[in-house]
Amino acid sequence: xxxxxxxxxxxxxxxxxxxxxxxxxxxxxxxxxxxxxxxxxxxxxxxxxxxxxxxxxxxxxxxxxxxxxxxxxxxxxxxxxxxxxxxxxxxxxxxxxxxxxxxxxxxxxxxxxxxxxxxxxxxxxxxxxxxxxxxxx
Amino acid sequence: xxxxxxxxxxxxxxxxxxxxxxxxxxxxxxxxxxxxxxxxxxxxxxxxxxxxxxxxxxxxxxxxxxxxxxxxxxxxxxxxxxxxxxxxxxxxxxxxxxxxxxxxxxxxxxxxxxxxxxxxxxxxxxxxxxxxxx
Numbered sequence: 001x002x003x004x005x006x007x008x009x010x011x012x013x014x015x016x017x018x019x020x021x022x023x024x025x026x027x028x029x030x031x032x033x034x035x036x037x038x039x040x041x042x043x044x045x046x047x048x049x050x051x052x053x054x055x056x057x058x059x060x061x062x063x064x065x066x067x068x069x070x071x072x073x074x075x076x077x078x079x080x081x082x083x084x085x086x087x088x089x090x091x092x093x094x095x096x097x098x099x100x101x102x103x104x105x106x107x108x109x110x111x112x113x114x115x116x117x118x119x120x121x122x123x124x125x126x127x128x129x130x131x132x133x134x135x136x137x
Numbered sequence: 138x139x140x141x142x143x144x145x146x147x148x149x150x151x152x153x154x155x156x157x158x159x160x161x162x163x164x165x166x167x168x169x170x171x172x173x174x175x176x177x178x179x180x181x182x183x184x185x186x187x188x189x190x191x192x193x194x195x196x197x198x199x200x201x202x203x204x205x206x207x208x209x210x211x212x213x214x215x216x217x218x219x220x221x222x223x224x225x226x227x228x229x230x231x232x233x234x235x236x237x238x239x240x241x242x243x244x245x246x247x248x249x250x251x252x253x254x255x256x257x258x259x260x261x262x263x264x265x266x267x268x269x270x271x
Contacts, residue, residue, distance in 0.1 A: 071165040
């Protein structure tokens with residue numbers, strides 16, 4: 001039997017972590033881009049159930065993939081491979097996560113990131129720079 | 138908990154998590170916690186025909202109670218199936234016959250699934266209710 005209460009409690013705790021970061025971003029409590037970048041990374045970690053040390057690549061899609069692999073305990077690359085092979089008619093779970101995260105930026109951080117910008121973002125550092133510029137520019 | 142209570146409890150979890158990313162993480166975590174079906178036990182005849190992602194459902198009736206195992210190559214579908222198994226597994230035919238599953242109408246449950254995946258899950262539920270009626 002799945003322990004849904006434990007799953008929910010862990011998710012709500014992480015949700016609170018990302019909400020705290022979102023509040024600090026919205027209230028502009030950070031000093032400079034470096035502090036913003038760290039807050040943004042913590043916000044992302046809360047959303048993706050990751051730790052800061054998990055962000056050891058700048059490839060944003062790879063981070064999305066890794067968060068799915070970590071959630072599923074599957075070996076690297078195996079989930080995308082299975083989903084592509086299954087011709088499931090939709091985006092991979094990692095792509096879904098990327099889209100949902102961009103939507104969360106708009107909804108929770110009030111960052112008006114456009115569809116074109118979202119599509120063109122390959123690197124996490126790029127995404128952080130775009131968001132910082134939109135908030136401070 | 139009876140079937141309605143389990144269904145309500147799942148819907149409450151999804152409502153409490155509120156945002157689509159957290160709801161997706163919930164399904165992924167349920168998929169991870171699910172026993173699924175070991176690869177060596179997945180047979181061609183247990184594949185769900187209407188599912189694009191390879192999805193297996195094995196059912197049997199033991200003393201009038203449904204025994205259900207399910208798995209899918211789509212991780213989100215696997216999570217959704219794990220929750221459906223919690224609702225249906227070990228239930229009596231008569232309880233299944235009168236039960237109305239509303240999870241597929243819940244955006245928190247199916248919001249990240251494609252139309253084809255939703256149809257696949259609907260066909261699995263139809264099969265369970267047909268088997269219960271036999």
